[in-house]
Amino acid sequence: MQLSRRTERLSASPIRELLKSINRPGIISFAGGLPASDSFPDLDISGVSKEVLQYGASEGESELRVRIADDLKMRGLQVKPEQVLVLSGSQQGIDLVAKLMIDQGTSVAVEAPSYLAALQVFSLFGAQYITYNAQDLSALHTSHPVQMLYTIPTFQNPTGHCYSEAERLALAERADALNCVLFEDDPYRDLAYDTCDRTPVCAYVERTSWIYQSSFSKTFAPGLRLGYLVCSEDLYEKLVWLKQAADLHSNRLSQTLVLTMLNADSQRLEQVVDSYRIKRDQFQQQLRQNMSSHATWEEPTGGLFFWLQLKRDLQINMDNLLQQALARNVAFMPGAPFFTTPVARSFMRLNFSHASNSQMQEGISILAELIDAAD
Amino acid sequence: MQLSRRTERLSASPIRELLKSINRPGIISFAGGLPASDSFPDLDISGVSKEVLQYGASEGESELRVRIADDLKMRGLQVKPEQVLVLSGSQQGIDLVAKLMIDQGTSVAVEAPSYLAALQVFSLFGAQYITYNAQDLSALHTSHPVQMLYTIPTFQNPTGHCYSEAERLALAERADALNCVLFEDDPYRDLAYDTCDRTPVCAYVERTSWIYQSSFSKTFAPGLRLGYLVCSEDLYEKLVWLKQAADLHSNRLSQTLVLTMLNADSQRLEQVVDSYRIKRDQFQQQLRQNMSSHATWEEPTGGLFFWLQLKRDLQINMDNLLQQALARNVAFMPGAPFFTTPVARSFMRLNFSHASNSQMQEGISILAELIDAAD
Numbered sequence: 001m002q003l004s005r006r007t008e009r010l011s012a013s014p015i016r017e018l019l020k021s022i023n024r025p026g027i028i029s030f031a032g033g034l035p036a037s038d039s040f041p042d043l044d045i046s047g048v049s050k051e052v053l054q055y056g057a058s059e060g061e062s063e064l065r066v067r068i069a070d071d072l073k074m075r076g077l078q079v080k081p082e083q084v085l086v087l088s089g090s091q092q093g094i095d096l097v098a099k100l101m102i103d104q105g106t107s108v109a110v111e112a113p114s115y116l117a118a119l120q121v122f123s124l125f126g127a128q129y130i131t132y133n134a135q136d137l138s139a140l141h142t143s144h145p146v147q148m149l150y151t152i153p154t155f156q157n158p159t160g161h162c163y164s165e166a167e168r169l170a171l172a173e174r175a176d177a178l179n180c181v182l183f184e185d186d187p188y189r190d191l192a193y194d195t196c197d198r199t200p201v202c203a204y205v206e207r208t209s210w211i212y213q214s215s216f217s218k219t220f221a222p223g224l225r226l227g228y229l230v231c232s233e234d235l236y237e238k239l240v241w242l243k244q245a246a247d248l249h250s251n252r253l254s255q256t257l258v259l260t261m262l263n264a265d266s267q268r269l270e271q272v273v274d275s276y277r278i279k280r281d282q283f284q285q286q287l288r289q290n291m292s293s294h295a296t297w298e299e300p301t302g303g304l305f306f307w308l309q310l311k312r313d314l315q316i317n318m319d320n321l322l323q324q325a326l327a328r329n330v331a332f333m334p335g336a337p338f339f340t341t342p343v344a345r346s347f348m349r350l351n352f353s354h355a356s357n358s359q360m361q362e363g364i365s366i367l368a369e370l371i372d373a374a375d
Numbered sequence: 376m377q378l379s380r381r382t383e384r385l386s387a388s389p390i391r392e393l394l395k396s397i398n399r400p401g402i403i404s405f406a407g408g409l410p411a412s413d414s415f416p417d418l419d420i421s422g423v424s425k426e427v428l429q430y431g432a433s434e435g436e437s438e439l440r441v442r443i444a445d446d447l448k449m450r451g452l453q454v455k456p457e458q459v460l461v462l463s464g465s466q467q468g469i470d471l472v473a474k475l476m477i478d479q480g481t482s483v484a485v486e487a488p489s490y491l492a493a494l495q496v497f498s499l500f501g502a503q504y505i506t507y508n509a510q511d512l513s514a515l516h517t518s519h520p521v522q523m524l525y526t527i528p529t530f531q532n533p534t535g536h537c538y539s540e541a542e543r544l545a546l547a548e549r550a551d552a553l554n555c556v557l558f559e560d561d562p563y564r565d566l567a568y569d570t571c572d573r574t575p576v577c578a579y580v581e582r583t584s585w586i587y588q589s590s591f592s593k594t595f596a597p598g599l600r601l602g603y604l605v606c607s608e609d610l611y612e613k614l615v616w617l618k619q620a621a622d623l624h625s626n627r628l629s630q631t632l633v634l635t636m637l638n639a640d641s642q643r644l645e646q647v648v649d650s651y652r653i654k655r656d657q658f659q660q661q662l663r664q665n666m667s668s669h670a671t672w673e674e675p676t677g678g679l680f681f682w683l684q685l686k687r688d689l690q691i692n693m694d695n696l697l698q699q700a701l702a703r704n705v706a707f708m709p710g711a712p713f714f715t716t717p718v719a720r721s722f723m724r725l726n727f728s729h730a731s732n733s734q735m736q737e738g739i740s741i742l743a744e745l746i747d748a749a750d
Contacts, residue, residue, distance in 0.1 A: 004478045040428040053415040053596035092622045221428035223627035247467045252598035
């Protein structure tokens with residue numbers, strides 16, 4: 001029996017494997033990107049037509065596509081509803097775009113670090129990487145051809161960085177110069193705790209093809225698995241065909257529920273953001289008290305994560321540290337899987353949206369204690 | 376800008392394109408595999424926990440996996456819940472299995488004809504085909520290596536054929552001899568109108584690896600996009616990883632609703648089957664009255680389709696016939712897309728589950744009239 005060659009590049013997602021171990025009772029988890037359960041809306045399907053149980057359009061429900069296009073226009077991205085493709089969560093967008101763009105050896109530019117589940121999918125299809133970050137686009141010059149440029153400009157995963165307007169303009173200009181497809185992943189944009197330019201980079205593109213995607217997982221409910229992409233018109237039809245081939249169409253009940261929530265409750269999102277801002281500040285305070293001598297970090301102006309860089313003189317095996325932390329009932333994400341090549345420094349990604357204040361205190365102090373002991 | 380090489384093999388699904396045109400009012404559609412809308416269950420989420428809105432396990436909800444494994448045991452396929460992977464519809468299973476198995480040039484054995492959306496996905500990943508059918512396995516001999524054998528043994532799409540026990544045993548034996556992965560697609564098995572062996576072919580496999588999948592679209596609600604696969608233990612972990620990479624996990628609200636429906640209403644499926652049996656008989660009667668001089672067919676003992684082979688002396692351009700039929704507000708599926716190579720004879724696939732009795736009468740008589748005129 002012979003499996004496909006791509007299966008040699010297949011590996012478990014460290015996040016998903018970690019998520020398994022954190023299902024045990026009593027664990028304090030800073031590992032996933034789980035929204036707080038109390039942020040979830042109430043479910044009400046009393047007004048939902050039974051028609052949603054029938055097969056639907058691959059592109060998505062018309063009304064939802066109109067609503068998404070309207071929303072993007074207000075954010076500065078001029079799109080028609082006909083450019084909207086509803087997804088079964090934005091992870092699916094990564095799969096579809098990888099199918100559209102990546103063969104064995106295709107050159108893909110990614111931030112270092114970047115979202116690990118995107119890196120996994122790109123690698124599965126055979127991507128070769130060029131790395132860059134917001135402050136340093138020097139690797140992106142036209143002498144090195146790039147077929148696709150992947151970016152998370154708003155509250156980047158894992159760093160939390162929000163690109164400035166100048167950084168957004170520079171990245172769009174570089175994509176135009178490279179004549180590559182700009183793939184912008186924007187799941188966290190609504191979770192903004194401080195002022196920050198959040199105009200889609202795709203809005204600044206002048207010539208090249210682009211794909212922009214976002215998700216309803218962070219602001220509504222990940223369990224409903226709903227996201228969407230919009231793209232330049234030249235790519236749309238092929239992406240719809242790939243969507244058909246992947247799962248025919250997205251869940252129609254989810255689409256109806258999300259549309260209802262979008263239309264109904266304008267205050268809910270504000271409340272969610274307010275409660276996450278408090279959590280971020282509490283987390284920051286605990287980090288300052290416990291981690292200042294061990295690590296540095298940028299305070300995230302949005303999103304769900306703190307990204308800690310351990311100090312240069314700390315030589316810590318992060319896999320060991322994770323095992324020790326799990327033994328003390330604390331979970332976090334080591335930084336290595338977010339990079340395409342090994343890095344000399346040690347990083348940790350800590351989620352602040354899921355734990356309670358007392359769990360933060362306990363969990364961060366345990367991590368500090370373990371780092372002390374490991375040093 | 377350069378897209379992936381596989382996009383050259385990308386094309387719209389003829390079914391999905393047809394489905395668009397059949398959304399216009401007044402159309403009589405024999406084209407899709409749409410369940411009758413009045414077969415849909417009532418939606419009730421009053422007992423559903425808000426916890427389903429959180430991220431979930433890639434494998435699926437535990438209780439649903441137990442229920443699926445129990446069900447398969449009763450059908451003769453001995454599996455553990457740990458071998459069950461819940462899917463976002465069984466189209467997703469085709470995508471995951473193609474990723475697992477198919478590179479450019481991989482040899483895949485398919486029935487001729489076979490499910491066109493499976494052929495599309497296999498082709499997208501670069502499959503080379505060997506064709507066979509239930510009565511003739513001669514192309515499947517060990518001198519031609521086959522990496523995967525795809526079969527729809529129960530109420531085959533499009534032919535409606537239900538493999539006999541002897542045919543099932545022969546196919547399983549051949550898969551063992553070829554040491555290839557047997558991929559059994561079984562979405563129609565619950566729609567049985569007459570007695571027919573429906574034991575999964577995978578249950579007869581002795582040595583080789585296998586994947587069996589089914590769907591809740593035909594018996595519950597396609598709009599919820601839910602299906603599942605089970606497989607030999609050697610393949611399971613890789614398929615879970617591919618599922619993670621594709622969309623993290625399946626919709627948890629759908630999983631909860633389907634589990635509730637499976638546990639609650641044992642009579643509903645029987646009623647659906649009874650009503651479809653009546654529809655099949657009505658359709659058969661109309662075909663006999665209008666089509667006997669134009670075509671031959673096997674009465675389907677289950678599933679959703681009649682597969683008509685036009686008589687040898689009828690030289691009809693089926694694409695023209697389809698356009699003429701659509702102009703008269705009747706939709707059907709021409710047979711060509713179900714084959715991997717051009718065939719000399721003309722075929723039509725006619726769905727009988729969606730149209731009302733009077734629509735059947737009108738639609739079939741229009742088709743007969745157009746065939747008369749085209750001859």
